[in-house]
Amino acid sequence: MRRRVSEKVNVVLGFAPGQKQxxxxxxxxxxxxxxxxxxxxxxxxxxxxxxxxxxMSQPAVSQQMRxxxxxxxADLVDHGRRPMVLTPAGRSFLVRAQVVLGQLRLAQxxxxxxxxSHLSTLNLGMIDDFENDITPRLVTILAESLTRCRFKMISAxxxxxxxxxxxxxxxxxxxxSSGEVIEGVTEYPLVRDPxxxxxxxxxxxxxxxxxxxxQGLPLLRHDREQFIGRQVEAHLKRLKLAFPERFEIxxxxxxxxxxxxxxxxxxxxxxxxxxxxxxxxxTEAHPLPFKPFARRIALxxxxxxxxQVPRDVARTMRHLVQESVIVPALRQxxxxxxxxxxxxx
Numbered sequence: 314m315r316r317r318v319s320e321k322v323n324v325v326l327g328f329a330p331g332q333k334q335x336x337x338x339x340x341x342x343x344x345x346x347x348x349x350x351x352x353x354x355x356x357x358x359x360x361x362x363x364x365x366x367x368x369m370s371q372p373a374v375s376q377q378m379r380x381x382x383x384x385x386x387a388d389l390v391d392h393g394r395r396p397m398v399l400t401p402a403g404r405s406f407l408v409r410a411q412v413v414l415g416q417l418r419l420a421q422x423x424x425x426x427x428x429x430s431h432l433s434t435l436n437l438g439m440i441d442d443f444e445n446d447i448t449p450r451l452v453t454i455l456a457e458s459l460t461r462c463r464f465k466m467i468s469a470x471x472x473x474x475x476x477x478x479x480x481x482x483x484x485x486x487x488x489x490s491s492g493e494v495i496e497g498v499t500e501y502p503l504v505r506d507p508x509x510x511x512x513x514x515x516x517x518x519x520x521x522x523x524x525x526x527x528q529g530l531p532l533l534r535h536d537r538e539q540f541i542g543r544q545v546e547a548h549l550k551r552l553k554l555a556f557p558e559r560f561e562i563x564x565x566x567x568x569x570x571x572x573x574x575x576x577x578x579x580x581x582x583x584x585x586x587x588x589x590x591x592x593x594x595x596t597e598a599h600p601l602p603f604k605p606f607a608r609r610i611a612l613x614x615x616x617x618x619x620x621q622v623p624r625d626v627a628r629t630m631r632h633l634v635q636e637s638v639i640v641p642a643l644r645q646x647x648x649x650x651x652x653x654x655x656x657x658x
Contacts, residue, residue, distance in 0.1 A: 345417065347381040348410045350374050351389060355407050358396025408644050415636035434463045438474040438486040440610065442565070442584045447633045454629060471540040478613050485623055486613040487630060489540045500611045501627040502656035504584070504634050507607040507649065508545065510599045511569070511586060512578040523602040531577040532556040536563040541608065545580050548606050565589065572596050582608060583642045583653045593645075600648055607652065610634075631655045 353363040354374065364371045382389055389403035399407060435455075439448045452466055467477075471488035478486045478498050490500060512526050520526045535542035542561075549556070560577060562568040565585045572579055573595035586598055612630060614623035635655050643650055 343381060343384050344377075345414075347377045347384075348414055350377040351381055351403075351410060352407070352414060354378065354390060354397065355399055355403065358398060360397075404647070408640065411640050412636065415632065415640060433461070435459060435465070435485070436483045437464070437466045438477055438483045438488065439466065439468050440471055440474065440488045441468045442588055442610075443487070444468045445588055446637050447630070450633055450637070451626075451629060455626075472538065475540075475613070478615075481615065484615055484618060485626060487610070488613065489544075490609045490611045491540055495613070497616050498613050499616050499623065500613055501623060502609055502611050503627060503630055504610040504639075505607050505652065505654050505656050506582040506584050506610055507605060507652040508548075508580050508582055508601060509586070509646075509649075510578060510601055511572050511581050511596055512599070513572060513575040514595050514597050516575075516578065517597065517599065523599055526578055527556070527602075530575075531559045533568050533571050533577040533579040534558075534561045535565075535568065535579075536561055539563075541582075541585075544606075544608055548604075552603055554603065569596065583646070583649055584610070584638060587638050587642050598646055605652070609656065631657070 350363060350367055350369070353366045354360065357363055357366070360371050360374050364374045367374065369377075378390070385402075385406065387402040387406075388400050389406055390397045390399055437452075437455075439451070443451075448466070448468060456464070467474075467483075469477075471491075474483065474486040474488040475491060475493075475495070477483045479495055481497075487503070489506075490502075510523060510527075512523075512530070516526045516530065517523060520529055535545060537543055537546055560571070562571065565581065566589055568579055568581070569586075569589040569592045571577060573592040580601070586593075589596075612623055612627045639653060639655065642653060
């Protein structure tokens with residue numbers, strides 16, 4: 314495990330396999346604590362806040378940053394501004410540092426994975442946004458601990474998972490939150506997933522503005538039986554935005570196929586967009602040209618379950634989403650930096 318993670322870290326920071334490094338994680342002067350301090354400082358822009366988050370003194374935080382910048386030979390933050398902001402080199406390095414930290418935290422999480430050996434059954438429901446990559450990885454991690462357990466996993470839309478939780482057919486469900494309090498079910502927040510506009514590649518350049526794109530092409534709507542469809546329609550109604558009723562698509566991949574073929578534009582989220590990676594060459598994503606809004610992805614667990622099991626599964630999911638979806642999404646769409654993020658309990 315350690316060797317595999319170390320190899321990934323080296324590749325992320327630009328080292329070839331087998332290349333010798335100095336002391337520290339990958340080269341002299343770069344340490345795990347230094348990367349963690351940089352991540353905390355990048356998030357807050359404040360040495361005081363970073364020190365509080367890290368449980369360190371402010372001089373120690375400043376020293377860690379000086380050591381890291383000296384090792385890299387570049388300024389990562391503008392020390393003369395308050396709050397501090399990242400330099401271009403800092404923004405680039407932050408993406409790589411977050412990948413490294415994600416790999417290390419995930420490895421640690423796998424090594425200290427929750428003890429589920431006492432469970433006799435576990436029924437888990439997963440939102441289908443995760444079925445390409447995250448669901449198989451989570452199931453693999455769980456399977457190592459479910460030594461004497463009858464395990465059942467389903468992948469379904471959020472409204473079906475919520476209905477199954479309400480009917481007590483699932484012990485744990487991971488889905489979009491409707492905001493409704495379900496009796497006997499505890500909600501653990503995982504991800505803030507903001508909505509964005511997706512159009513055919515070149516549509517903005519041809520039309521001149523997103524407003525012109527929205528008027529020139531039809532809106533490809535989500536199925537309104539699904540949470541995402543109802544949430545989008547409710548937001549458009551609040552803003553008094555009306556579009557012709559022409560298309561209502563039940564699956565996200567079908568919707569993205571139609572966008573890629575130039576049929577129309579749609580409103581989706583980074584989780585959905587990153588899942589449809591094969592269409593990225595034919596589509597383009599933009600911030601909404603009207604009041605922004607977002608959905609919350611959460612873990613739901615039967616309230617009569619021991620609290621530690623859903624908390625451990627939620628912690629693992631946050632690591633997986635950060636590493637597998639958020640980091641590559643921010644690399645591709647940096648304008649999502651403040652809005653597409655992990656939500657802690």
